Amino acid sequence: MTSFLNPVDVMAFDSIYHQYHHAVFKNICRLVDRHDIAEDILQEVFLSFWDSRHQLDLTQGAGNWLFAVSYNKSLQYLKKLALEKSKLSVYPAIRDTMEEDSPGLRESRLTLIDEAIENLSPRKKKVFQLCRLEGKTANEAARILGISHHTVKEYLQSSSESIRSYIASNQPTVPVLGAIFLTIYL
Helix, strand or coil: CCCCCCHHHHHHHHHHHHHHHHHHHHHHHHHCCCHHHHHHHHHHHHHHHHHHCCCCCCCCCCHHHHHHHHHHHHHHHHHHHHHHHHHHHHCHHHHHHHHCCCHHHHHHHHHHHHHHHHCCCHHHHHHHHHHHHCCCCHHHHHHHHCCCHHHHHHHHHHHHHHHHHHHHHCHHHCCHHHHHHHHHHC
C-alpha cells in the first residue's frame, strides 16, 4: 500500500518551512499591517508551495519563489482591500456595520453590491465607476466620456435607483443580518 503523502516530500517541506517561515512572515508584515491577515497570507504561500512542489525548479533554493509569492499575495490582498474600501466609501453608513461582520457575511454584502453594479447598462456602469468608485467629479466624468455634465448626473441618479432596487429585490436571498445592512444601504 502506498502512502498518501510521500515522506520525502513532507520532510523537504518541513525543512523549507522551518528555514523560511519567519523571514517570509516578516516580508508579508512589511506590506500588511494586520497580524492575523499576514498569518493567513503566510499559510496561503506555503499551501501554494506545497501544491506546486513537483513543478518547481528549486536549484536556486526556495527563498526566491517564497518571497515572490508572498509579495504577490500581499499585493492581491491590498488591492482587494482598496477595492472594498472604495465601494464602501460610496455608502459611508454601511462601513461601520461591515467592520465587525464575519468574512462570509461581508463577502455576501460586497457580492450583492457587485451584482447590482454589473446589472447597470455599460454607460451607466462607467459613469458610476468613475464618480463613485474612482472619485471623479461629474465634470471630469463628462469630459472623459464625452457626454454632458447633466447626462452624468442623470446616469448617477438612475444608477443609484437601480442599485437600490436590485438590492431590495434580492434581500430575501441575504442572511438575516444582511437584511439589517440593506436597510442602512437603502
